Amino acid sequence: MAMDSKWRVLVVDDEPMNLEIISEVLDDPAYVVSSATNGEIAWRELVAATLPPHLVILDRMMPVLDGIELLKRIKSDSRFSGIPVIMQSAASSSRQIAEGVAAGAWYYLPKPYAPGDLLAIVRAALDEVEEREAAQHAVRNRLAVLELLDVAEFEFHTLQQAADLALSLASLCPDPTCAAMGLSELLVNAVEHGNLGISYDEKKDLRRSGTWEKEVARRAQDAVLGARLARVVFRRMADRLTFTISDQGAGFEWQRYIDIDPERAFDPNGRGIALARQASFSTVEYLASGNIVLATIPCARPGCHE
Numbered sequence: 422m423a424m425d426s427k428w429r430v431l432v433v434d435d436e437p438m439n440l441e442i443i444s445e446v447l448d449d450p451a452y453v454v455s456s457a458t459n460g461e462i463a464w465r466e467l468v469a470a471t472l473p474p475h476l477v478i479l480d481r482m483m484p485v486l487d488g489i490e491l492l493k494r495i496k497s498d499s500r501f502s503g504i505p506v507i508m509q510s511a512a513s514s515s516r517q518i519a520e521g522v523a524a525g526a527w528y529y530l531p532k533p534y535a536p537g538d539l540l541a542i543v544r545a546a547l548d549e550v551e552e553r554e555a556a557q558h559a560v561r562n563r564l565a566v567l568e569l570l571d572v573a574e575f576e577f578h579t580l581q582q583a584a585d586l587a588l589s590l591a592s593l594c595p596d597p598t599c600a601a602m603g604l605s606e607l608l609v610n611a612v613e614h615g616n617l618g619i620s621y622d623e624k625k626d627l628r629r630s631g632t633w634e635k636e637v638a639r640r641a642q643d644a645v646l647g648a649r650l651a652r653v654v655f656r657r658m659a660d661r662l663t664f665t666i667s668d669q670g671a672g673f674e675w676q677r678y679i680d681i682d683p684e685r686a687f688d689p690n691g692r693g694i695a696l697a698r699q700a701s702f703s704t705v706e707y708l709a710s711g712n713i714v715l716a717t718i719p720c721a722r723p724g725c726h727e
Contacts, residue, residue, distance in 0.1 A: 428547055429472060432456045433463040433491065434480040434509075443478060446536045447543065460486030464494060467501055474504060475550050476543065481510030481521065489524050496525035503553070505546040509534070573655045578616065580637065583608035583651070590655060594662060594718055603701025606693040607666050607714055608653060613637065615668025615712055616649035621678075661703075662718045672710025679705070 513531030591601035
């Protein structure tokens with residue numbers, strides 16, 4: 422069930438009889454049904470709504486603004502793009518159905534249809550909405566727990582784990598989007614250049630030949646390289662967050678990459694560390710041979726979200 426115990430459904434159809442039929446099918450305390458007689462009216466209702474609908478049931482052929490155009494608007498707007506849309510229409514050729522699905526319809530229901538078919542599809546669509554809301558709630562709970570941490574250590578060894586971990590840690594920072602870029606660069610480097618031993622020149626050639634992903638996968642399967650672990654230690658202090666990232670590689674000449682070198686401007690790689698240092702962190706300090714890096718973000722307690 423929706424978080425407020427009522428499913429909000431917007432029905433858009435220019436035929437009063439169709440609106441009445443759908444309202445009867447959804448005549449249940451679980452649903453709050455609103456209606457619009459063309460796409461333009463529906464769009465204005467969406468924009469003005471304090472709470473957007475959980476589901477849209479949309480006729481394809483309507484005056485003023487037809488269903489396909491309204492569907493494209495919905496799916497191109499981040500406020501509404503996650504709303505499932507059931508398109509119902511007598512225009513049910515293979516091409517027309519493909520067009521509706523391509524525009525973003527969750528389901529294309531050809532007319533005429535049995536009321537039970539519509540109800541089953543509505544329930545299935547709302548089940549997905551409920552699952553998504555539950556997943557988002559779980560993520561928020563996990564982040565709330567992370568925000569209580571002062572010190573945490575994580576191990577990772579794949580590029581996917583590095584990318585996922587970067588996003589999770591970035592969510593604790595004042596500017597998550599900015600932090601995610603820098604953290605991703607440093608964590609990915611620990612796997613790619615550190616543990617898997619791919620040098621700058623090797624990556625440049627692999628990128629240019631289109632074989633970089635294949636080589637990463639090959640080295641990840643190596644009994645020695647693929648078993649190496651990288652670590653990140655997160656610390657929350659009174660005025661800053663620190664991230665200490667280490668790998669089991671031999672290190673590298675990090676001094677060459679702290680700043681953007683114009684001589685490498687046309688290479689397909691080699692800017693990440695410099696960009697991370699400039700845009701994501703207040704300091705980036707390499708230790709030992711370069712296989713340990715300490716990155717800092719200014720942040721005031723509590724929670725560090727500004």
